[in-house]
Amino acid sequence: MLKIGKIFAIGVLLSLLFGTTITGFGINTSKNNNITFYFSFSDPEIQEIIIGDESFDKITVNGLTNTFNFNEPCLPMKPVKILLPYGQNFDDLSIETSEKISLGNNYNIELGQHLAPVTTEYELPKQSIQNNYVGIYPGKQYSIIGTYSFRGYKVLFVNLHPVQYEKESGEIYFYKNMDLLIKTKHSSYQRSYRGLLQDREVIVDMVDNPYTIGTYPKPVSLNETFEYIIITSQDFSKSTKRYYSFQDLIQSKINKGLTAGIFTVEDIISNPDFEVNGSWGDNNPSNPFYNSPIIGDVEQFNDEQARIRNFIRYAYTELGTKYVLLGGDADFSDESQNIVPVRCIYANETGLPLSDEWFEEDDIPSDVYYACLDGNFNYDGDERWGEDEIGNDEADIDEADLLSEVWVGRACIDSEDDISNFTMKVINYQNSNDPYLKEVLFVGEHLGFPGVSEWGGNYKDLLIPYIPDDFNLETLYDRDLPYYWTKYDLMDILNTDTPHIINHDGHSYYGYNMRMYTGDVDSLTNDNYFFVYSHGCMAGGFDNPDGYDCIAEHYTVKTSYAAIGGIWNARFGLGSNNTLDSPSGAYDISFFKAIFEENITEMGRASHYSKEDNIPRIAENGMRWCYYETNLFGDPEVSFFNHSSGTPPNKPEKPDGPSSGKPGIxxxxxxxxxxxxxxxxxxxxxxxxxxxxxxxxxxxxxxxxxxxxxxxxxxxxxxxxxxxxxxxxxxxxxxxxxxxxxxxxxxxxxxxxxxxxxxxxxxxxxxx
Ligand SMILES: [Ca+2]
Ligand SMILES: [Ca+2]
Ligand SMILES: [Ca+2]
Ligand SMILES: [Ca+2]
CATH class of the missing domain: 2.60.40 (Immunoglobulin-like)
Incomplete structure (x- = not known):
């Protein structure tokens, strides 16, 4: 299988064969609403890599990403995001390629590795990697991921595979040029299309054929009466005398020039419009987001979660809403703290090395359900929500909607204290122009996975290119220290030299993250608040599977210090063995790409961007899992930068009064x-x-x-x-x-x- 003496010459060889070109493409649309894309790919590069004690070939094409499926060859693919013309559905596609070029035989292409959960509580079972497929891989030169709708704009996701591999001979084929012809057919009009200019601006940035937007009706203006909404309980919707309340948060948005308001869960669930048969309900075919009839028990689609989502459909359509703050915790075990209940959705565990000793957790608490409003999320009406097209027993259609209509964040508040902590931090933060806003900290632990995956710092280093030059990046890596850093090292940094953005890779649990326990987080005293993006397992399990509020809740609402927000995993974070390509890492990279390259700086929008940027890879191992489990703990409208500047009161005088006394007096x-x-x-x-x-x-x-x-x-x-x-x-x-x-x-x-x-x-x- 292994070949000798061939690899070192391959780069030169390829250059001689093809010269060097850059991947590029053109587009054409004919009058019958068909769309053609022309692609020309850069020449592949092949290098030898060692995994364990075996040698593999890694093949890359400039500008393309590689697939990553367990026990399957990792090959370059070109994701294409196609805006379908207005009133059209995808019908068929065809591909024309230039001549098939052989890059030689006897290659041993790198295989997708096992995923590794980023938790302290789990020991990896013994695993072996073997290439089990037969024949040419992938079997086709394209794969169709699916059609999803963003605010009524339908987007078809197709991946092209210009490189194929035959296991038996080890031969690699390459197609230099590929033309992709998309045929569409008439469909009913897109009723969830609301035609706002702001929607158009987002879609133009998302797709590869932005000019097709010309087929959509001209932008309209809607009286956007509630661009920002908070959904919370009746009790927590009121203003309180001695605390910051959600009313204060709303006022701060109005001060910024937004329209904003509070809606209560009680009002929503008692309104017949939001019931399953109501105007916005899943059993009403005239509901603009209706995709398929309900199968099975209609009442399953009539619970609080469904009604809240139906309300958000209404708010999006009639109130011009784009930001939704879910203002309440979702503890299953305690009805009084199940204020804005969460929908738990399902992701396949193939590729996750879970052993029988572990409860195979596939009910993932996910606020994606409240952001993505098309369809009912359970096409086949079974107990699993959000199944992919394979899991859907009724049709080859993804049950989930993967393109968000609104940008969602959650404040897991249980009490007026929590609301006050959260609101106080948001108001302070969105008015802060402190120099700390340009401080970034990468935190990496020893992960102990095989090969290059041993160190969290190796994963974090992938993000360095995204940090702009005028930012100051510090690292705290086990890898680079003579000892493993302790929580005291980190807490000292957080309290005295607070960074703005923290990116972390290390083992975590519901009550443990960045080597701190919840009590440590509660004891922080920083006045500038940080944002955390963490790969760690379970730290964002806000539904309290272990019976207590998770550490992400402590960071964000249980203290008036610590974090302004963050993204934590509700279940296992997913690293990989032997490679830095990992599901958690992919979403992390896209989040930073949003903030620093795409200038998408609102926390909610960046969170959804990171998910949507990875739709082309959604069928790869663990990717859907991470899409669902990464939730934003924070205000979706708050921006990382461009804060307004006001002048706060001067520092108050040191309190004056007795410096000693007796308890009880x-x-x-x-x-x-x-x-x-x-x-x-x-x-x-x-x-x-x-x-x-x-x-x-x-x-x-x-x-x-x-x-x-x-x-x-x-x-x-x-x-x-x-x-x-x-x-x-x-x-x-x-x-x-x-x-x-x-x-x-x-x-x-x-x-x-x-x-x-x-x-x-x-x-x-x-x-x-
Ligand atoms: Ca289902
Ligand atoms: Ca959608
Ligand atoms: Ca909770
Ligand atoms: Ca709670």
């Missing part, structure tokens, strides 16, 4: 600050014992404000205070006042302890 502490524009201010006292005052106010700028607190336990506490103005911009924290309970020795009550405002007043007057 109430003490009073005072502070003051001013707002540069003279806006009214609110204050937030942090008592250092895990309790705080909530927001109190508003007070006129410059007015001294006092608040009482009683500590219940002995100890030393640091009191600090911050302020916000009426538009929600926050000051820095004050210098802390240390208070010991009980006092170490009995002192007479000094003057200032009796009259706490006096010292403050004096200090304040002298500082003027």
């Amino acid at each position: 109430k003490y009073s502490y005072c502070t003051v600050t001013t707002d540069p524009e003279g806006d009214d201010v609110y204050y937030w006292f942090d008592w250092g014992d895990g309790k705080n005052s909530g927001w109190i106010g508003p007070f006129p700028s410059g007015q001294i404000v006092c608040e009482n607190h009683t500590w219940s336990k002995k100890g030393t506490y640091e009191i600090k205070v911050k302020a916000k103005n009426t538009i929600g911009l926050q000051s820095k924290w004050s210098d802390p006042l240390s208070v010991s309970m009980p006092r170490n020795k009995i002192l007479f009550l000094n003057l200032f302890e009796k009259f706490p405002r006096l010292l403050l007043l004096l200090r304040y007057l002298f500082s003027m």
Whole structure:
């Protein structure tokens, strides 16, 4: 099988044969709505690689990606994204190629490797890689991935295979030129088409034949009354006096010039329009998103999840909605914390090395269901939602919609405290222009997978080319350190030199990520908030399979510090053995491509872009799994950059009051600050014992404000205070006042302890 003495000359040989060209293509459309693409591919390059102790040939074509299927040859493919003309469906396709060129015999093409779950809790079973197919691979020069609809624009995904391989002889064939002819046929009009200019701008960037947009009706203007919506419970929709509320979040969006509002789950599920037979329901053929009749139990499509999704269909169509924040947790085990329930959907586990000891988890909590609004997601009406065209028992059609109509994020809030933490961070962040916004940190652990996959840092290094020159990239890699870094190393960085964007590859679990446990995350004290993209397993399992809120929830809503948002896996993150091509890695790369190359900087849109960028690979091992399980914990509208700049209140005075006392006795502490524009201010006292005052106010700028607190336990506490103005911009924290309970020795009550405002007043007057 192995050949000798051939590989080192191949690059030169190929250049002589073909010269060097760049992959390129042209397009043509005829009047009958057929579309032709002309492709010319760069010449392949072949290099020898070693996997384990066996030698393989890796073949690449400039500008093309390689397929990656377990035990199958990895070969270059060209994904084509075809906008179908308005009112047309895909009918048929044909391919014409230039002459078949042989690149020689006896090649041993690299095979797709086993996937490896990025978790601490799992030991890999013994695996072997073997090439089991017979004949020429792939059997056809193209594969049809499917047709999906984005806001009523139908997009056909086709992959071309200009390189084929025959296992028995080891011969490689190459087609230099390929013409792809797409035939379409008339279909009913696309009723989910709403024709907004903003939709047109997205689709033009997505497809390979943007000019076909001319077949679609001219853009219309819709009164976009709710571009941004929050869906939450009745209780959590109200504004609260002492906390940041979702009402404050809505106000901050309105301040940015968006239209925005809150809708409650209670109102949605009691509205007949959103029931299964209602105007927007899955059993109503006149619903604009209807694709197929319901099979099986109609009630299966009438639960809270379905009704909430039906409401989002309405909001998209009639209210011009493009951002949806799901404002609630989805804990199955606790009805009171199942506020915006999640749809769990199914992905095939082929290629995942799960052993019998593990419950083979295929119910993946996925907010994709709320973003992608076409069809009912369960064509064959069984217990599995989101099956691919093979799993769908009724038709060769993907049950899932993979192109999102709206951009979705989730705030897994359980309480007013959680809402306050989340909202406070969003408002602060979207007004921050702190230099930390240009700090990026890559965090890599020892993964222990075979070969090049041993180190998380090797995966992270693939992203380096995406980081712009004017950003500062730091790394924290086990690979590069004399010891494995500890959580204290990372927590010190997070607290003192906070990066803006963190990208992590390392073993994780529901309550463990980046070597921190939930309690460690809760103890962070950073004022600038970071965003995390992590490959780790289960850290984003917000449905609480192990009975507790996952660590992603702690990062984002359980503390007023830590993260502004992040993308974490609800189930296994998927690395690979022996290669840096991996499902989790593919989505990660596309996310960074969105932010830094495509200028897609809203968190929700970047999240969906990363999924949609990988649709051509959706049938590869683990890819659908990762498409479903990567959820955005955060506000989908918030942008990584281009923040507005307002002026927050000045840093408040260090709290003034007794520096020692006894537990169980109430003490009073005072502070003051001013707002540069003279806006009214609110204050937030942090008592250092895990309790705080909530927001109190508003007070006129410059007015001294006092608040009482009683500590219940002995100890030393640091009191600090911050302020916000009426538009929600926050000051820095004050210098802390240390208070010991009980006092170490009995002192007479000094003057200032009796009259706490006096010292403050004096200090304040002298500082003027
Ligand atoms: Ca199904
Ligand atoms: Ca869609
Ligand atoms: Ca949860
Ligand atoms: Ca919860």
